[in-house]
Amino acid sequence: MTAATADPASVAEDLLEGVQAIAGFLNWSARKVYRAREEGWTIPIRKREGLGLYAFRSELEIWLKDASTLPTAKAA
Structure with missing residues (x-):
């Protein structure tokens, strides 16, 4: 089930609001979360304009399990 098809209560539970919440879920630093967006990771x-970053736990879990979404090393 995606966030778009879920009921409002389950969407609220799935939602991570702010870079600190996202970083905590991923066990990353806040800077790494920003860098992932800046470098165009998938x-x-x-x-949200003026409100900061947000993500859904369910989508991040899928992303973490898919090796094709991981960044590749840049050629030296």
């Missing part, structure tokens, strides 16, 4: 983190 990570499902969204930005």
Whole structure:
């Protein structure tokens, strides 16, 4: 089930609001969360104008399990 098809209560439980919540869920630093967006990773983190970043736990879990979404090393 995606956030778009879920009932409002389950969406609220699935929602991570703010870079600190996202970083905590991923066990990353806040800077790494920002860097992932800046570098164009396919990570499902969204930005609301004036309100900051948000993501859904369910989408991040899927993203973490898919090896094709991980960043590749840049050629030296």
